[in-house]
Amino acid sequence: xxxWLHRQTFKPDITVAVFFGVVAIFFxxxxxxxxxxxxxxxxxxxxxxxxxxxxxxxxxxxxRWLVSCLNMVIFGVxxxxxxxxxxxxxxxxxxxRIQAESLFRTIFLYPLAVxxxxxxxxxxxxxxxxxxxxxxxxxxxxxxxxxxxxTNPDRAIYTLVIASIWHSSGLVMVIVLAGLRGVDNDLWKAxxxxxxxxxxxxxxxxxxxxxxxxxxxxxxxxxxVIRGYDLVIAMTKGGPGIATEMPAKxxxxxxxxxxxxxxxxxASIVMLMLSLLMLLPYFYxxxxxxx
Amino acid sequence: MxxxxxxxxxxxxxRIARFGLYAFLIASAAFFLLPLLLIISNSLKPLEEIxxxxxxxxxxxxxxxxxxxxxxxxxxxxxxxxxxxxxWNSIKIAIPxxxxxxxxxxxxxxxLAQWKSRRANLIMLLITIGLFIPYQAMLYPTVKILSSMGxxxxxxxxxxxxxxxxxxxxxxxxRNFYVGVxxxxxxxxxxxxASFLRTFWSVILPISTNILVVVAILQxxxxxxDYLLGLIFAGNDNLPMTVQLTNIVNNARGSVSxxxxxxxxxxxxxxxxxxxxxxxRYFVRGIAAGAVKG
Amino acid sequence: xxLRRFTSTISxxxxxxxxxxxxxxxxxxxxxxxxxxxxxxxxxVADAFKSKGGKWIDSPSADFDAALAAATSRIAGGEPxxxxxxxxxxxxxxxxxxxxxxxxxxxxxEGGWQKVMSPLVWSKLNVNDHLVALPVGIHxxxxxxxxKPLLEELKIEQPKTFDELFAAADKxxxxxxxxxxxxxxxxxxxxxxxxxxxxxxxPDYWNELIVKRSPEALKSxxxxxxxxxxxxxxxxxxxxxxxxxxxxxxxxVVTGKAGFQxxxxxxxxxxxxxxxxxxxxxxxxLTPSDKPSYSILIDVFAFPVNKDEDRIKGQTLLxxxxxxxxxxxxxxxxxGSVPSRTDVDTSKLDVCAQLGAKxxxxxxxxxxxxxxxxxxxxxxxxxxxxxxxxxxxxxxxEAAVESFSKILQSE
Numbered sequence: 001x002x003x004w005l006h007r008q009t010f011k012p013d014i015t016v017a018v019f020f021g022v023v024a025i026f027f028x029x030x031x032x033x034x035x036x037x038x039x040x041x042x043x044x045x046x047x048x049x050x051x052x053x054x055x056x057x058x059x060x061x062x063x064r065w066l067v068s069c070l071n072m073v074i075f076g077v078x079x080x081x082x083x084x085x086x087x088x089x090x091x092x093x094x095x096x097r098i099q100a101e102s103l104f105r106t107i108f109l110y111p112l113a114v115x116x117x118x119x120x121x122x123x124x125x126x127x128x129x130x131x132x133x134x135x136x137x138x139x140x141x142x143x144x145x146x147x148x149x150x151t152n153p154d155r156a157i158y159t160l161v162i163a164s165i166w167h168s169s170g171l172v173m174v175i176v177l178a179g180l181r182g183v184d185n186d187l188w189k190a191x192x193x194x195x196x197x198x199x200x201x202x203x204x205x206x207x208x209x210x211x212x213x214x215x216x217x218x219x220x221x222x223x224x225v226i227r228g229y230d231l232v233i234a235m236t237k238g239g240p241g242i243a244t245e246m247p248a249k250x251x252x253x254x255x256x257x258x259x260x261x262x263x264x265x266x267a268s269i270v271m272l273m274l275s276l277l278m279l280l281p282y283f284y285x286x287x288x289x290x291x
Numbered sequence: 292m293x294x295x296x297x298x299x300x301x302x303x304x305x306r307i308a309r310f311g312l313y314a315f316l317i318a319s320a321a322f323f324l325l326p327l328l329l330i331i332s333n334s335l336k337p338l339e340e341i342x343x344x345x346x347x348x349x350x351x352x353x354x355x356x357x358x359x360x361x362x363x364x365x366x367x368x369x370x371x372x373x374x375x376x377x378x379w380n381s382i383k384i385a386i387p388x389x390x391x392x393x394x395x396x397x398x399x400x401x402x403l404a405q406w407k408s409r410r411a412n413l414i415m416l417l418i419t420i421g422l423f424i425p426y427q428a429m430l431y432p433t434v435k436i437l438s439s440m441g442x443x444x445x446x447x448x449x450x451x452x453x454x455x456x457x458x459x460x461x462x463x464x465x466r467n468f469y470v471g472v473x474x475x476x477x478x479x480x481x482x483x484x485a486s487f488l489r490t491f492w493s494v495i496l497p498i499s500t501n502i503l504v505v506v507a508i509l510q511x512x513x514x515x516x517d518y519l520l521g522l523i524f525a526g527n528d529n530l531p532m533t534v535q536l537t538n539i540v541n542n543a544r545g546s547v548s549x550x551x552x553x554x555x556x557x558x559x560x561x562x563x564x565x566x567x568x569x570x571x572r573y574f575v576r577g578i579a580a581g582a583v584k585g
Numbered sequence: 586x587x588l589r590r591f592t593s594t595i596s597x598x599x600x601x602x603x604x605x606x607x608x609x610x611x612x613x614x615x616x617x618x619x620x621x622x623x624x625x626x627x628x629x630v631a632d633a634f635k636s637k638g639g640k641w642i643d644s645p646s647a648d649f650d651a652a653l654a655a656a657t658s659r660i661a662g663g664e665p666x667x668x669x670x671x672x673x674x675x676x677x678x679x680x681x682x683x684x685x686x687x688x689x690x691x692x693x694x695e696g697g698w699q700k701v702m703s704p705l706v707w708s709k710l711n712v713n714d715h716l717v718a719l720p721v722g723i724h725x726x727x728x729x730x731x732x733k734p735l736l737e738e739l740k741i742e743q744p745k746t747f748d749e750l751f752a753a754a755d756k757x758x759x760x761x762x763x764x765x766x767x768x769x770x771x772x773x774x775x776x777x778x779x780x781x782x783x784x785x786x787x788p789d790y791w792n793e794l795i796v797k798r799s800p801e802a803l804k805s806x807x808x809x810x811x812x813x814x815x816x817x818x819x820x821x822x823x824x825x826x827x828x829x830x831x832x833x834x835x836x837x838v839v840t841g842k843a844g845f846q847x848x849x850x851x852x853x854x855x856x857x858x859x860x861x862x863x864x865x866x867x868x869x870x871l872t873p874s875d876k877p878s879y880s881i882l883i884d885v886f887a888f889p890v891n892k893d894e895d896r897i898k899g900q901t902l903l904x905x906x907x908x909x910x911x912x913x914x915x916x917x918x919x920x921g922s923v924p925s926r927t928d929v930d931t932s933k934l935d936v937c938a939q940l941g942a943k944x945x946x947x948x949x950x951x952x953x954x955x956x957x958x959x960x961x962x963x964x965x966x967x968x969x970x971x972x973x974x975x976x977x978x979x980x981x982x983e984a985a986v987e988s989f990s991k992i993l994q995s996e
Contacts, residue, residue: 136348241972257650
């Protein structure tokens with residue numbers, strides 16, 4: 001009876017229900033609609049005649065799609081590990097007592113202010129083998145300096161990794177920093193009194209307590225991997241050849257430029273499935289821990 | 292006050308380590324600044340110089356012509372008015388969108404963190420999936436819903452779209468922050484019979500400064516840089532600055548002036564940079580900890 | 586007193602509004618002509634429209650994809666634009682097929698428009714025998730541009746065959762410059778492939794292969810030869826080529842750092858923007874062929890069905906403005922295209938534009954570019970194949986031809 005009363009005056013569930021209703025209408029409405037479209041032969045405008053799984057067959061026999069998925073895995077792993085590592089290190093350093101902390105933080109954060117289109121463009125310039133870094137070094141007399149990853153089909157994908165780590169490390173840094181700032185000072189005092197080495201303190205005490213915050217970072221980065229489009233367009237346009245094609249670019253290309261709503265929808269649905277697959281381990285552990 | 296709190300954080304002991312720390316920070320800063328310097332230096336070059344020389348070279352004859360062109364005379368549509376006409380529209384869209392979506396995300400995130408049930412986790416999973424849907428897949432249904440509400444291509448419509456599309460993002464960040472906040476903080480309020488909303492407003496929000504700042508600046512960045520949603524949902528009278536920026540930077544078959552493109556990009560990014568600089572003072576330490584004891 | 590003044594103001598305002606509504610002819614134009622030369626061309630249309638009393642609402646976006654996304658969203662949301670700038674490709678056929686476009690059969694009959702357009706252009710503007718698009722200008726893909734000073738310096742004549750072209754390119758390469766400048770973006774690469782096919786096969790073969798997609802044409806030896814030429818061109822790519830935009834590539838020719846470039850005639854705008862003169866600073870020819878051929882890309886306006894009376898009137902007025910020969914001439918002059926009406930005075934255009942206009946008027950020479958001709962996403966698939974073949978030197982010509990045939994026969 002007492003708990004029942006409490007629930008009456010303290011209602012997170014109603015709030016959740018309202019917002020989830022909105023999400024359901026917009027996001028799940030879209031997912032259902034997209035799934036429906038993926039079963040049709042819609043081109044520019046929706047066509048509601050169902051033809052079955054043709055679009056999925058077409059998708060998985062499309063060489064470019066398969067290459068895109070493989071690229072996404074390579075890019076995704078390197079990008080997430082790199083950004084998380086780099087961003088966390090920056091956050092730890094920014095949380096120490098350093099001179100000009102605010103200046104450093106702003107420098108690390110500003111790439112977020114730069115749109116991905118401009119990020120891609122400027123890194124394209126830096127990495128341009130003739131007019132960029134390589135050319136500059138060679139002109140300076142370092143004749144054998146070679147850094148042509150951007151135009152090398154086997155290496156181009158790593159240039160995307162560099163540019164996107166540059167762009168997103170700040171994101172991880174601020175989120176982790178906000179978490180670190182929430183760490184109780186008593187905890188630090190205890191760590192100091194115990195004489196625990198700093199690296200162990202972070203790895204074994206501080207970060208485990210911040211698990212949900214770090215999980216936010218991972219999920220946001222995964223979403224960037226799955227939806228990543230602008231950077232590829234600005235930097236490599238999927239090339240050389242199809243060496244840096246990504247699933248999101250595939251879907252976007254087919255929505256309008258290639259006038260194939262059906263195939264684009266199938267690609268979107270498969271992308272959702274993939275992201276669900278990536279999210280499950282994390283949520284599984286959340287479920288177990290909290291109930 | 293902040294010094295007293297900071298003192299608890301151990302400084303790096305040996306001098307050599309301290310030196311290493313700054314070496315690392317400065318090297319990282321150089322890595323981060325390189326593209327910005329490249330953008331600014333090229334925006335100061337006349338077109339001729341860009342065509343002839345290395346992009347990393349410093350300008351020989353620096354000029355602000357490209358900046359002036361980008362601001363008020365680069366061609367973006369029928370009129371050649373630079374990025375200036377969209378500035379006010381961008382501000383007018385971004386401010387309410389950021390404020391509402393941040394607050395709404397905080398409320399929803401807190402509710403999900405508080406609601407100790409399996410269902411809350413499932414719902415969080417379902418909301419998170421929203422982060423993985425390409426915007427293009429959502430355009431058509433969103434258009435249909437908004438036009439049935441009479442909000443398609445209106446100012447209210449574009450704000451609503453930003454708030455809703457941002458929900459998964461803001462909810463996730465807040466929920467995962469609040470999960471880590473000790474329960475004791477709100478328990479007292481609950482015991483006194485304060486309602487959920489009241490607890491949220493007078494107990495939880497005040498201790499959330501850090502995460503509020505983080506989410507607000509991330510949302511501001513996202514909304515400020517948005518192009519597609521503005522183009523489709525804002526309507527002709529509210530087109531944001533990014534529409535003009537994109538029209539300058541990406542034209543398929545017209546002639547291109549990289550210096551003007553870069554100047555336009557920097558001008559468009561200025562408000563976000565200002566927000567970052569100003570946010571610094573709100574990155575405060577140990578507030579959550581203080582509140583527990585307090 | 587105050588009240589009276591108030592009511593009289595209201596009635597004056599009301600009258601104004603009413604009279605405005607009676608004469609208002611409004612268009613809302615969804616387009617992507619945002620660069621300086623394109624903006625001038627759009628202004629030529631808009632000025633003519635406004636001078637006839639119309640009200641122009643501008644809805645610009647950066648590229649065709651975005652314009653199409655915005656236009657289809659607006660149609661779905663019940664607020665269609667009055668006109669969309671596009672090309673007569675499968676998107677146009679889709680819009681027309683689903684009854685979204687207004688036709689101009691009556692105006693065309695009245696103005697005798699069919700007589701002043703080449704049959705190919707006319708056929709591209711009609712879907713199911715209704716005129717659903719009006720042409721603003723015609724571009725062509727199969728051009729080659731070169732640096733005149735560079736060729737003169739090395740004493741090279743303008744090439745007339747592919748062999749001469751490659752010999753000239755080798756000579757330029759030997760002098761330390763880039764023989765053939767290429768921008769390694771898929772659409773630029775596939776353009777070279779299509780230009781080679783058209784040059785070797787001529788218009789008849791092109792129509793069999795690309796338009797009718799006949800199995801015999803796919804077996805012809807012309808196809809592997811075209812792929813070989815395409816591969817040969819790819820060997821001239823310099824290290825900075827991958828991902829380079831077409832205009833940066835054109836600039837290599839403008840500044841004499843490279844000899845030749847395969848590119849559509851929009852490249853002319855880039856030369857002109859750099860203050861160069863056709864026939865003096867730069868030269869142009871169509872990809873070397875025995876048969877004159879010209880693969881055209883048409884810029885058109887399509888007119889979604891609108892309900893408001895003033896919007897419908899606005900569309901009619903805009904249609905008349907677009908089809909005005911004086912406007913067509915102005916567009917061609919500022920944008921580097923060729924007028925779509927055959928009765929437009931071309932004497933003021935430069936030598937390259939005149940060569941274009943002359944070839945367009947040659948019976949049987951004009952063909953539709955693959956971008957417009959191929960159904961659905963076939964063009965996209967060929968583009969993916971071309972860029973793979975261009976980049977991956979281990980892919981054989983036989984394998985490429987086989988994939989090519991598979992793609993063309995897949996629909």
